[in-house]
Amino acid sequence: xxxxxxxxxxKRTLNELVIGKTVEHVExxxxxxxxxxxxxxxxxxxLAGETxxxxxxxxxxxxxxxxxxxxxxxxxxxxRYRLDPEDAPVDQYTHVIFHFTDGTALRYRDxxxxxxxxxxxxxxEWGLPPLIKLGPEPLSPSFSIExxxxxxxxxxxxxxxxxxxxxxxxxxxxxxVDEALFRARIHPLTPACALSRQDAARLHQAIxxxxxxxxxxxxxSIRTFVNSQGHMGFFQQELRVYGRPGLPCVNCGTPxxxxxxxxxxxxxxxxCQSRG
DNA sequence: AGGGATACTCGGCCGC
DNA sequence: TGCGGCCGAGTATCCC
Numbered sequence: 005x006x007x008x009x010x011x012x013x014x015k016r017t018l019n020e021l022v023i024g025k026t027v028e029h030v031e032x033x034x035x036x037x038x039x040x041x042x043x044x045x046x047x048x049x050x051l052a053g054e055t056x057x058x059x060x061x062x063x064x065x066x067x068x069x070x071x072x073x074x075x076x077x078x079x080x081x082x083x084r085y086r087l088d089p090e091d092a093p094v095d096q097y098t099h100v101i102f103h104f105t106d107g108t109a110l111r112y113r114d115x116x117x118x119x120x121x122x123x124x125x126x127x128x129e130w131g132l133p134p135l136i137k138l139g140p141e142p143l144s145p146s147f148s149i150e151x152x153x154x155x156x157x158x159x160x161x162x163x164x165x166x167x168x169x170x171x172x173x174x175x176x177x178x179x180x181v182d183e184a185l186f187r188a189r190i191h192p193l194t195p196a197c198a199l200s201r202q203d204a205a206r207l208h209q210a211i212x213x214x215x216x217x218x219x220x221x222x223x224x225s226i227r228t229f230v231n232s233q234g235h236m237g238f239f240q241q242e243l244r245v246y247g248r249p250g251l252p253c254v255n256c257g258t259p260x261x262x263x264x265x266x267x268x269x270x271x272x273x274x275x276c277q278s279r280g
Numbered sequence: 281a282g283g284g285a286t287a288c289t290c291g292g293c294c295g296c
Numbered sequence: 297t298g299c300g301g302c303c304g305a306g307t308a309t310c311c312c
Contacts, residue, residue: 118306
């Protein structure tokens with residue numbers, strides 16, 4: 005499940021693969037992936053003839069920067085991009101194909117069909133869903149202890165639920181939320197408004213440390229993640245609680261517990277992350 | 281009004 | 297071997 009480190013890794017590899025390529029035509033095999041414009045045929049028409057200048061990332065979204073358009077793409081659970089020669093076989097899980105003028109094609113493959121694509125006129129993407137309400141980037145100066153603390157004080161929701169909803173900070177999903185809360189020694193069910201300034205400061209640092217280390221290692225290859233060049237990440241070896249229920253805590257030896265928080269499987273150490 | 285919970289999108293996979 | 301139910305990101309929708 006791609007979270008910020010995996011999406012950042014995909015962004016970097018895509019920038020090695022597709023810069024300067026011009027779309028000859030777009031082939032949509034599963035129209036429900038295309039969320040904007042509502043008519044997917046229009047999506048194809050608008051991209052024909054456009055050249056990719058850069059691929060950016062905002063939270064877990066990829067932004068493909070074309071001449072006059074921006075395509076915003078979310079990989080959700082299992083979405084992947086690959087650059088293939090036109091004559092390579094296309095499998096049943098490939099749902100969108102960007103055919104380029106040079107005989108290559110960028111293929112979007114997504115077993116669960118959960119991913120989304122939105123196409124905007126350049127500049128209008130920031131004022132509309134899905135980008136409009138996103139919180140600060142965790143690895144930028146816009147992510148501050150004071151801002152995080154202020155957002156926590158607004159709600160009684162569990163801190164894990166707040167961190168997953170992309171409003172206080174972007175890029176965290178189920179894996180990195182559990183890892184960051186473990187590093188900050190905060191119980192995932194703690195009401196956000198109950199966090200002290202010190203808690204918020206530790207959490208802020210834990211989020212930055214966890215995500216930056218994961219980016220450095222090319223993300224986590226849980227289940228099926230590989231980057232757009234087919235390479236695995238290595239952060240899965242660094243996971244301290246996620247996927248380790250019943251195994252001893254790396255700090256204290258207490259068995260890691262698994263519970264449900266906001267409907268998501270949640271891993272934590274009941275000793276290190278005890279509720280104050 | 282706006283926070284909060286729920287439904288919805290999917291198909292691999294698990295357990296019975 | 298068959299099959300119902302689970303999982304999950306983020307948006308839409310409903311409720312209070």
